């Protein structure tokens with residue numbers, strides 16, 4: 001059974017893309033089949049995986065979503081790229097911003113991405129969707145398509161207001177479109193352990209949200225090496241395998257996998273008792 005997870009936070013630069021890459025490749029290193037979906041018009045995920053000119057790709061997420069809306073046929077694996085470290089990628093690019101506008105007048109505007117992902121999810125153990133830094137139509141589509149959400153939060157920014165908005169949006173999507181949507185947890189990223197500020201943010205998050213949400217045990221350290229990976233088109237495991245950021249992403253991958261295993265066991269039990 002595959003699991004679809006959206007990495008979402010409407011604030012920009014919180015580590016969504018870096019986490020999508022390193023969680024995805026981390027899961028692939030554990031033998032899982034993984035599809036990464038670039039649902040951000042900036043195409044940063046596509047760029048980070050070494051496809052440095054996303055806008056020049058002949059087929060991208062916008063292409064297949066448009067075909068899906070127009071009810072034109074497409075091959076399930078149309079446009080899917082393969083990365084040397086064992087993950088597949090449905091690339092995204094600037095064409096998604098035009099989609100964001102055209103979706104408003106589409107009947108199935110909130111579930112176009114879900115329809116597409118449903119055609120391919122059985123081929124994978126995990127599908128990770130890297131969201132735009134907004135709560136617009138594409139992010140709603142990602143939340144409608146997902147089984148769960150991971151919220152990366154930057155350690156040096158107090159997320160209180162943004163978090164409330166995001167949690168409200170998730171609750172609304174759950175009520176109106178996708179009742180099974182759950183929150184896997186909040187991942188604190190770019191933690192600078194030399195300052196007290198990061199520790200404070202982490203403390204505040206755990207204090208204010210810890211009883212409602214899982215705050216992942218693992219925190220991702222601030223790391224120049226992690227920031228370098230996107231230009232290299234590699235994961236942190238390939239770029240700096242012995243560094244702290246690689247160790248942290250490895251531990252985070254393990255936490256996510258444990259959640260996935262528990263969910264599978266629960267589902268299995270429910271299926272048996274039917």
Ligand SMILES: Nc1ncnc2c1ncn2[C@@H]1O[C@H](COP(=O)(O)OP(=O)(O)OP(=O)(O)O)[C@@H](O)[C@H]1O
Pocket residue numbers: 011012013014015016017018019040042044131132133189190191220221222223224226227228230245
């Ligand atoms: N652990 C880290 N340490 C230092 N820099 C990092 C770390 N993780 C990510 N970065 C850098 O911070 C910037 C923002 O990260 P990233 O692109 O992953 O965030 P994002 O939430 O996907 O951004 P956007 O909202 O623009 O899509 C990038 O330049 C990235 O290389």
